[in-house]
Amino acid sequence: xxxxxxxxxxxxxxxxxPLPRTELTKKLWVYIKKNGLQDKKVRTQINADDxxxxxxxxxxxxxxxxxxxxxxxxxx
Numbered sequence: 001x002x003x004x005x006x007x008x009x010x011x012x013x014x015x016x017x018p019l020p021r022t023e024l025t026k027k028l029w030v031y032i033k034k035n036g037l038q039d040k041k042v043r044t045q046i047n048a049d050d051x052x053x054x055x056x057x058x059x060x061x062x063x064x065x066x067x068x069x070x071x072x073x074x075x076x
Contacts, residue, residue, distance in 0.1 A: 004075040009054035021075075028071065 003018035014027040032038055039045035044064050048056045056062050056070050
């Protein structure tokens with residue numbers, strides 16, 4: 001898979017080095033789990049902390065599916 005480069009907002013979460021989308025997704029989930037951002041009741045919802053709010057374009061909470069779409073806007 002071709003590496004993608006995270007922008008500044010996403011770099012704060014996964015680092016700034018180019019990496020394949022599969023690795024990017026793994027690093028996102030490591031961050032989400034480490035910081036307890038997965039909603040306790042609705043497991044498909046991700047609650048944003050300050051860093052993730054930048055990736056989620058200011059939204060406080062997004063679904064896993066919406067997260068994938070929003071993250072795509074932060075890579076080149």
